[in-house]
Amino acid sequence: MTAEERKPRILIAKPGLDGHDRGAKVIARALRDAGMEVIYTGLRQTPEMVVEAALQEDVDAIGLSILSGAHNTLIPRIMTLLAENDMSDVPVFLGGIIPPEDAEAMKALGVAGVFGPGASIDEISTFIWGVIRGE
Amino acid sequence: MRSAPLFGVSSGVNELLQKVLAGQPRAVARLLTLVENSEVEAQTAVSHLYPHTGNAHIIGITGPPGAGKSSLVTALAKTLRRQGFRLGIIAVDPSSPFTGGALLGDRVRMRDLAGDRGVFIRSMASRGSLGGLARATSAAIQVLDAAGYDKILLETVGAGQAEVDVASAAHTTLVIEAPGMGDDVQSIKAGILEIADILVVNKADKPGADHTVKSLEMMLHLGPLGGTRHHGRVLAAPQMVAEKAKDAWQIPVLRTVAITEGGIELLAERVVAHRAHLLATGQWLARERARSEREVERLLQDRLLARLQTAVLPTEREVLLTAVAQRQIDPYTAADQLMALVLKKR
Numbered sequence: 001m002t003a004e005e006r007k008p009r010i011l012i013a014k015p016g017l018d019g020h021d022r023g024a025k026v027i028a029r030a031l032r033d034a035g036m037e038v039i040y041t042g043l044r045q046t047p048e049m050v051v052e053a054a055l056q057e058d059v060d061a062i063g064l065s066i067l068s069g070a071h072n073t074l075i076p077r078i079m080t081l082l083a084e085n086d087m088s089d090v091p092v093f094l095g096g097i098i099p100p101e102d103a104e105a106m107k108a109l110g111v112a113g114v115f116g117p118g119a120s121i122d123e124i125s126t127f128i129w130g131v132i133r134g135e
Numbered sequence: 136m137r138s139a140p141l142f143g144v145s146s147g148v149n150e151l152l153q154k155v156l157a158g159q160p161r162a163v164a165r166l167l168t169l170v171e172n173s174e175v176e177a178q179t180a181v182s183h184l185y186p187h188t189g190n191a192h193i194i195g196i197t198g199p200p201g202a203g204k205s206s207l208v209t210a211l212a213k214t215l216r217r218q219g220f221r222l223g224i225i226a227v228d229p230s231s232p233f234t235g236g237a238l239l240g241d242r243v244r245m246r247d248l249a250g251d252r253g254v255f256i257r258s259m260a261s262r263g264s265l266g267g268l269a270r271a272t273s274a275a276i277q278v279l280d281a282a283g284y285d286k287i288l289l290e291t292v293g294a295g296q297a298e299v300d301v302a303s304a305a306h307t308t309l310v311i312e313a314p315g316m317g318d319d320v321q322s323i324k325a326g327i328l329e330i331a332d333i334l335v336v337n338k339a340d341k342p343g344a345d346h347t348v349k350s351l352e353m354m355l356h357l358g359p360l361g362g363t364r365h366h367g368r369v370l371a372a373p374q375m376v377a378e379k380a381k382d383a384w385q386i387p388v389l390r391t392v393a394i395t396e397g398g399i400e401l402l403a404e405r406v407v408a409h410r411a412h413l414l415a416t417g418q419w420l421a422r423e424r425a426r427s428e429r430e431v432e433r434l435l436q437d438r439l440l441a442r443l444q445t446a447v448l449p450t451e452r453e454v455l456l457t458a459v460a461q462r463q464i465d466p467y468t469a470a471d472q473l474m475a476l477v478l479k480k481r
């Protein structure tokens with residue numbers, strides 16, 4: 001079965017303690033409108049919750065909305081948990097305000113894509129189709 | 136139970152099925168994706184897993200959007216977990232008819248269940264199915280059943296109308312209402328009485344809950360037998376009325392506050408009692424029989440339609456349809472001719 005025939009399943013989560021999930025919701029709706037099945041888990045997700053949801057939902061990609069600058073602690077933990085669960089093949093992308101030098105560090109950890117607040121939905125959805133097709 | 140021989144299954148799939156039978160969550164998740172995306176995979180999986188199914192108690196949860204289904208599933212799941220049951224949860228949400236995409240948001244309310252290895256939650260898009268479930272939901276139930284989950288909680292789309300499909304998919308159907316959602320006897324959706332084993336008035340902390348409870352109770356007592364169900368349908372025939380006292384299930388109207396777990400102990404008790412009731416009265420088997428009938432009929436329909444596609448050339452079909460449109464033959468005759476082509480061996 002090719003990627004086009006099946007619906008991509010994408011987890012959108014908002015890890016960390018800050019209480020805004022507007023950005024995550026915007027992305028979730030936009031990806032739905034781009035024809036994807038989006039599992040939305042809401043606010044205050046611990047790394048364990050993110051990985052458990054990704055595992056149970058068997059998602060094709062994980063999108064994490066980061067606002068608090070907590071990515072330096074949350075993302076390494078999530079990447080470690082994914083590896084422990086034999087899920088390193090599931091691409092992870094980040095959205096939010098992440099300084100360029102941190103973005104490089106995130107990619108070094110295995111994060112597949114980092115999108116700033118200016119990124120368009122087209123850009124993000126093209127990226128997701130790309131990683132799902134293994135490009 | 137005899138283990139099904141896995142002839143004709145590639146070693147990769149065989150290994151996956153074995154892992155599912157061993158209850159490995161990653162394998163369960165993978166297989167759910169396979170059965171959801173492909174009828175062929177669903178057939179392979181179900182045919183091999185089927186001998187290992189039939190143990191799970193399937194509990195349907197339906198009701199209008201916002202009534203608190205997901206919150207109630209969570210509260211009920213926490214209580215059932217304390218009683219030691221392993222739980223599978225399938226939460227269905229609608230797909231967009233325009234883009235095919237879906238926003239599956241039920242997990243937002245199920246946060247409290249995170250980190251519990253005895254709970255497996257799966258979100259599912261309806262993918263165009265009407266009736267509150269997805270096409271693959273019944274195959275997904277078989278997968279969770281085979282993986283050893285004792286109770287499977289099935290949350291329907293909750294589109295507003297009575298979602299009758301859930302009653303044939305589940306052993307026990309909970310219909311959730313909430314105050315202030317148009318709860319006069321007249322406006323309570325037709326069909327609710329036919330599918331409910333337990334009526335729940337959630338958001339009992341809100342004003343108007345008493346009114347909703349009274350409306351539902353009144354509706355039950357207006358029914359043919361004052362709120363009982365027998366063999367999966369409301370009793371009508373007089374000879375069955377005689378059995379009422381012995382076999383009938385009294386449909387309770389329960390108040391809950393899902394967000395504080397108020398009334399959930401009693402709800403859980405009734406849910407467990409309903410299973411015992413079905414088993415004790417032989418109605419469990421009757422429901423399994425009804426469920427099997429619907430499932431087999433659905434698969435047969437699919438096969439006949441698929442056969443129609445292959446047995447009738449597009450040109451033959453076009454000629455017939457044009458003839459109907461031009462009033463040269465009537466639709467019945469056209470259907471008979473198509474049927475003859477389907478049945479003709481090629």
Ligand SMILES: Nc1nc2c(ncn2[C@@H]2O[C@H](COP(=O)(O)OP(=O)(O)O)[C@@H](O)[C@H]2O)c(=O)[nH]1
Pocket residue numbers: 198199200201202203204205206207244293337338339340341391392393394395
């Ligand atoms: N006051 C009150 N609110 C509730 C109760 N149960 C659920 N809710 C709220 O009702 C809203 C919808 O709940 P949800 O479980 O998502 O409903 P669903 O659409 O039927 O699955 C959420 O904001 C819940 O927090 C309750 O018992 N009392």
Ligand SMILES: [Mg+2]
Pocket residue numbers: 204205206241290
């Ligand atoms: Mg819900």
